[in-house]
Amino acid sequence: MVATTIKRGIFWCTVVVVMATATHCAVLNFTDLTIRVQNIKCGEPRLKSFRITELYSNVSEYATSPSRIILYRCEEALGCCDIGEKCTMKTSTPLTIELLQGSSQEFIGREAEDHTSCHCIPDESQIK
Template sequence: MITVLNFPCIPRPRSIPVSEFFENEIESDSITPPYTILHRCDESTGCCTNMKHTCVVTHEKTVEVAFFLPKRQKFHVLHMKNHTACGCQFIRNSIK
């Protein structure tokens, strides 16, 4: 039987579209690679044993990721946040 204990709240790799990090959409269409892999902590990366808690990032590290911009024939380095630790945190009620 699979339980929440088999899916703990830990950083998990996620494919992130690079276009989220570039303001100019036209330029982002030709970036190589079009995706990068970063570790993330959120409600889809692990379970907490208390239903009133959710998985959140507790520590992160800034990493440098290089992308090639073919139109400019150069590399561009972005600083991105990589989640290195997660924890279970009480869910606050949000007013909608």
């Protein structure tokens, strides 16, 4: 009986906490939402994290440091172009990424690029 009472007490405390938390949800009204959408520009690349193996198939992420790199990218996932368009790279800057080879503790260089500007182009996959 005591265990049942304790379980019920815990249950109701949990319900109260969940309800109290739910009542403090923020509301994103239409005006604020519209302002957010207008402030996202396709022309500005965003930082993206890559595993080393995503960019260089001949380099092991376990044998190099760092195992991830951050580059500026333009991509469709930014959601900044109109329907029927996609955000893609307009200009880029070449980079040499310096990685530390794990077993030999030597530095190795790999080529990469930072996107420096983006633009919206027609999405050919949407055309039927």
